[in-house]
Amino acid sequence: MGSLRGAFAGSLLIGICDTFGKAYFQTVALFLIYLTMIVVLLIRPQGLFGIKYSNVAAAPAITTRVGAVTSSTRVAELAALLALVLLPFAVGDYPRALVSEIFIYGIFAMSLDLIFGFTGLMSLGHAAFFGLGAYAVAVLGAQFGLNAWLGVIAGVGLAASGAALIGVFCVRTSGIPFLMLTLALSQLVYTVALKWRDVTGGSDGIAVAERPSFFGLDLSRSLPMYFMALIFFVLTYWGLRRLLNAPLGQAFIGLRENEQRMAAIGYRTRAYKLLSFTIAGALAGLAGGLYAIFNGFISSDAVYWTASGDVLIMTMLGGAGTLIGPAFGAAIFLLMKNVVSSHSEHWMAIIGGVFVCCVMFFPAGLWGTARGILQRAPK
């Protein structure tokens, strides 16, 4: 059993490197470890573990086109939008803030859905791009006094270039190696956030110097904040739906359905995967930038791998491969985290349990399952 011997030698090696690194080369130690993993995965992405991954595609069980826009969906959407516009006038500050956060995380979850639900690549490192967007706002504001909106634009650019760079390595693989590469590379970003304390504040975090105004409205009040988040959420939803119904989005879906056939009919599959990953990263950066403005604070926790896991849970819970589903997933997750946690200690067990049941019995997610039932009912 070669891998046992390898595990033994590898453990000792990494144990010693890590300890010495922490003692003598504080800042670079963690990088070395992640770099090892990345190099390994790059040299041998497919033959890893000597097991073929051919049938390991994520393939969420979604069958219909995204929002094939009919008049009834139009009506439903307008009604929902109207309700969301009226909602903040009926409630106080706290629910407004909570729903604003849901919008922002909804953007984040929908961006993951693009790469996971629609392109068929499960990423466990999406928080890195969220973090890049958020840190761009906070750090550029603190260091250069840059306006937060310019920070958001810079953050989207930074997240997109980060995703393109990371994606170049990741899209050479798929399935489980893809998952592990995104995990390792995002931990690299986490390490920077944690160790570059002078700039990022490490685990203590960094505050956003000044809340910007939004078309002259003061974002420290909950109502403008709510509408700012709502506008970006609706724009993202609308943009993603246009994308997914357009030729490019159809190509992404084609990659999820059958990558081999996509190559056989002439698509440069890696380039398309990279494009999807980059767009998803840019949107995650947007969500991160908005979150920095909303929250006024960002710390390295937001980039840790468990944060990537959280957004994966939101996406899956709501329904990977449905567009609005992940936003519902974000709503459920945040409601649990913020509302249930004030009544019960056990919000994590509840969300974990709900998620486990969802994976076991409703792999299409809550929205995907509900939509499946609705579509079957009239016939």
Added chain:
Amino acid sequence: MNVLRVDRLCKSFGSLNVTDQVSLAIGEGERHVIIGPNGAGKTSLINQISGQIQPDSGLILLQDRDITGCSPDRISRMGVARTFQRNNLFQNLSVMDNLRLALQIRHGTPLNFFLPAAGSAALSERAASLLAKVHLPIEDTRLARQLSYGEQRQLELALALASEPALLLLDEPTSGMSPSETAQIIALISALPRALAILMIEHDMEVVFSIADRITVLYFGKVLATGTPQEIQTNDRVREVYLGLSR
């Protein structure tokens, strides 16, 4: 000028030589059928021509351009289309969406991220004419997986034709079909434009002799014989190792 020329192609997996010094040439508009017992290396040969497998040595020339070892998507864009032995469709997309994906790479704007894919009248027209060509209903809103097996084979063929190839590779287009479905798809293939060169793997001898201009017999990775149907029928070694087995 040959549409395709394969020169001394070799490929082995470990000690198994799946393709052993295979050479063949296909002229313009030629219908070339590859026959051979199971494990003769027929599909491996097609996979090397279409780029799914990298050959160890040898040359593959498409219209005198070297395509040896190119990626499948590049070879596809250079004018080679293929079908697969087992249906290989976008199962959860509609028939039209399947075709649009195949058509938009050459005739559409695959990088368009804003305008609806279904909105292009030109693509819809092309898709409709392809559907007519393979005898599928034009107003088909079903998903690919809702089609019957035979219809899926027809769609498989339509996807390959969508790129307007110079060379069409067909990997057992009649496999798993009933006799009537077989007759239908053979009629479809026979009715394809004569200018299109076709390299096809087929088991059914009647089909082979009704379609083929030339035949190549593969046996354990080697070319056993190549020639016109008459030459193959009268070739003693072929009768011995292959036709003898099936009769």
Added chain:
Amino acid sequence: MDLFVAQLLNGLVYGMLLFLMAAGLSLIFGLMNVVNLAHGSFFMLGAFIGYSIFRSTGSFWVAFVLAPIPVIALGVVMEVVFLRRLYRRGHMDQVLLTFGFTFVFLDLVQSVWGRSVLRLPVPAALQETVQIGWGVFSAYRLSLIAFGFAVAGLLWLLLERSRIGAMVRAGVDDAAMAAGLGANIPALFGGVFGLGVALAALGGVAAAPILGVYPGMDADILIPAFIVTVSAVWVACAARSRAAC
């Protein structure tokens, strides 16, 4: 020089703890192709349960022996009741499932033991220091290193020399073939999963006096263990493919 040797020793100790994690991770991954993100949770549960057993019995050794048992039970239940149903559906769903369990286990730990950092003292017999050559070393750390080597040796014997080991090795290469050889695949999967969980839990108890016992130790240990696993199996594959050529 003293500091250097002390660092080397600390590195070896940390390496042994990683090995206890990585051995289980790579066995589970190799045999079942499951990336078990809950493996760190078993490490953490081992540490906390060990802490409680120590508090009620006063003996580190009782804790060390008994703590893995409930953790193994949890792990096997997770495999039999949940993971097993998803083998047909592909491995990505299993990854998601194990991630869901990290939430459940973390909540369990926080509601039973709270959120503060607990400490499990080094057992009395090993509180001494030992003088070897250049310096003075902690007896506990030295015995941890010895323990790591012993576990590695036993695992090697189990996999290389026993009939069950042969089945596991066959299963890693090809589960269908192993079934043909008469291996009871469900039992084998459950057993190997249990073994991996046991190693993680033992690692958790052993680590407790050094790393401390706190919620969040699951996520912290998982990533380095992951890296070891991935690198190790890569080396094994490289060796195997050279042998084949």
